[in-house]
Amino acid sequence: MNNNFFVKSHGLGNDYIVMDSHKVDFEFTEKNIQLICDVHYGIGSDGILVLVDSDKADFGLRILNPDGSEAEKSGNGLRIFAKFLFDYGYTTNTSFSIDTLGGVVQAAVIQQENAKARTIKVDMGAAIFESEKVPVKSELPECLDDLLELDEVSYKINCVSVGNPHCVVLKDELVVDEIMQYGSQIENHPKFPNRINVQFAKVISPDLVEILIWERGAGWTLASGSSSSAVAAIMVKKGLTNRKLTLRMPGGELKLEVDPDWQIRMTGEVREICSGVLSDELLSELIG
Secondary structure: OOOOEEEEEEEOOEEEEEEEHHHOOOOOOHHHHHHHHOOOOOOOOOOEEEEEOOOOOOEEEEEEOOOOOEEOOOHHHHHHHHHHHHHOOOOOOOEEEEEEOOEEEEEEEEEEEOOEEEEEEEEEEEOEOEHHHOOOOOOOOEOEEEEEEOOOOEEEEEEEEOOOEEEEEEOOOOOHHHHHHHHHHHHOOOOOOOOOEEEEEEEEEOOEEEEEEEEOOOEEEOOOHHHHHHHHHHHHHOOOOOOEEEEEEOOEEEEEEEOOOOEEEEEEEOEEEEEEEOOHHHHHHHHO
């Protein structure tokens, strides 16, 4: 594998670039991350997944957002990263552990196609509802049906951490323009010390929930594994769905399971888009 080699894959339209930190000739600075993720001047993606060393798990992972910030956890990112590890020979095992800022998770290749991983299950860890641990500034010990006031509108919010923070708003109807208008305001509201991921959710049945997603550091997103996990946890917490349910997003569907101890497991497909090597001209900009 050449230096500066990359793979671009997607999970339900949520796309990431994957690279090995040991095989790059530049630093992942905020400026460089923004350049690589830029659809016009770089490769273009919803983020970068970087393989790093770990003394806690089989593999270490850094999750870098398009704005240059670093995420604690990403469900789609974890599945994409697991596919990369399996497809490119970093492991021959179909089950392995991955160390993230949001904790160590287990990944398992469930289905293969032409010796490549297609369907992957990820143990997302336990949902945490305590306000101070999400974190969210709330007078409630658990931020459920708390009021969030914006300049033009107010929402009842439900907050949870699945290794990264999430704000779930229950809606009777889902309107893309609405989350596009207010997603950034919610993400950056002073109520959330570390900013927050935002989901508008509509319960279709006890087994199906539809969601729209505004991802912290990335904006409007077709799909998100951690967002799906967060919404599933909130739905079960509020008694609105079964513990096994499907989350439907504009990019597709994920299967979620929420255990009685709030451990969450997620299953979904991942597909590779392309692979290649960064050009010398792009490298010259990254290296400076």
